[in-house]
Amino acid sequence: MKMSRFLFLAFIGALLFVLQAANAQRPVEEEVKRVYHVADSLYKLEDSHKALDTLLSVLPDFNEFHNDSLESKVLGLFGHLQKNMGNDTVGIGKFMQGLKSRQLRKYLNAVEAMGLYFERREHYTKALSYYKKMILFARTLNDTLKLGEGYFKTGKMFKALLNFPKANQYFNEALIYYKSSNAQQQIIKLYNQLGDMSAEMGQPDSAKIFFRKAISFARNTESATSRIIAYHRLAIIAGDNGNFNEALIYYENSKELATQKEPKYLPSIYFDLASFFEKFGKTGKAEKAYKESMIYAAEYNNTAIQINAAKKLAELYALKNMNSRAVKYYQLSIMLADSMQQINSIQEMARFEARYNLMQKEQEIALLDRERKLKAVKLKNQELRSKLYIGGLILLALLAAVLFYHIVTHIKKNRLLSEQNAKINEQNEELSQINQQLSESENHLMQALSTKNKLFAIIGHDLKSPLMDIKNLIFILKNNAGQFGKDALKNHTGQIENRLISLLELLNNLLNWGMTERDALKYTPQKVDLVQLISKTIRLFDGMTANKNISVRSNLPESISWYTDFNMMEFVLRNVLSNAIKFSEKDSQIDITATLDYDRLYISIADYGMGMTRDQLKKVFDRTSEKVRAGTQNEKGTGLGMSLTYEFVKQMNGVIDIDSRPNKGTRVEITFEANDKRAIH
Known part of the structure; x- marks a missing residue:
């Protein structure tokens, strides 16, 4: 048994060596996938040390490809393999005692790659944890440059988390190690970060000093990128302080340098320049700069700037009463925003799939442990x-x-x-x-x-x-206010009211649904005036009933009081009445009755609209999107209202019964039984 296991491990090692030589020219993603499978096989053979050593060889390349599914698998395996490392300084110190220099270097590169991975996904707290580990490994290796990088990246994470004192502390430590390593490029980046942080803290004078230092160092090293960033930031600060000529000089310097060396920065430079001209009332120059920013943004696939520039141009043309151009750019911004939203939706689905794969991997490992x-x-x-x-x-x-x-x-x-x-x-x-x-x-x-x-x-x-x-x-109302008569204005405002009521109903349904999902909504009985509550609910839908010319007839006694949960009863009445209006035709009527028979309360709401088939009636209380129907005027719903109504009626010690026929209408009858002597009034 031991011999066969040894031969298999030897075969795996030989296979890894041969594949590394044969696939040297393969894409990084294929290499990471291959090494992951080898490491996973070693882990299943209970050889965690070799599995970890194998996986560490590709983690520095972890950020050079985009495959959420593969990333989640690698992260899951790496997390299980390095769980004995610990997260505190003492635990990591004990872990490093038995490691050789080559192994320490692999761990250093791995934790740096993990920090960069979470930083790019804006998980700053997780990235911070890995960058602190990077400092400990770099200090053990006595690598001053990597030590400076660790302090710099940790400072960036504190800056992103708005902890500026901590960020300043780590940036100063990084500067010491960068100077001792004569790392000119890193010093320039550090000065730019200090300048950004000073600007965010409302210290423009300090920000200017740091950005000018960055420019000075960048001239000596011929670092175009850092100079572009510094000139751009100085221009923004000067513009915010009202120094027109100074800001214009810095913008021209950043434009010229970006055109020659790094054109990818031109979209943001032209956009900020246009905002600057607009601030000082130079709308003609602002218009030209916004158009330039859109051209360069399209060339370098910067959709966000394209959208913002199109919106700004639409606003400028609207101020000049050039409505056709304003509408053109407004429509363009909407089209670009929709395309960007589709891309984000696809990426979000990919991340969901990756998280699901990670959970599957964790379950697989749990089963293996079992x-x-x-x-x-x-x-x-x-x-x-x-x-x-x-x-x-x-x-x-x-x-x-x-x-x-x-x-x-x-x-x-x-x-x-x-x-x-x-x-x-x-x-x-x-x-x-x-x-x-x-x-x-x-x-x-x-x-x-x-x-x-x-x-x-x-x-x-x-x-x-x-x-x-x-x-x-x-x-439409804002840009054509003088063109509408009283009836047209009433019609448009009525449409706005109807959509606001629909939106409010949707939000209430989502809120109640979320509370019931986590059992946060509790039954709290109190004395409720049902006549007043039913009348208030009818008035709430005056706009919708007026729009369809629906008559709501109520047959109520002078007074009915019932001891129950006010919010649940209000939701049930509002939801059932809303459905009755939604599925009623124009010029129809709705009947509401309420009677009290000693220890029982009967409420009936009947409409004479679309009605339901037997199959639809069977699914009326299900939480499924297949049962959602549009109203007589294409009103939309979520499919949550009646299922929540059923749950609330049940909690209030009641039962709900629905009688419905297609094209005849629907009658909803709710019967409550008193579970407390205080319920009867």
């Missing part, structure tokens, strides 16, 4: 049985001489065997519980993923649609 425990238990059982067999043979050989001793010993052995069997049974029960927990975790995970996907779909579609409608209607 299998190891099972093997250990079986091995112990085999050893125990072997010992028992040997003991039995010895006892048989000595039976003739020491029969009494044999009997006593046999009793002891039986007792020991019973205890061991009891332990085995306990271990089997523990394993069974582990299996059950893993199954429950998987079910919870799938439910959570389904819930998140549905929530994102609702927010991304149903929340965006009424907001865009309201925005467009306000834009």
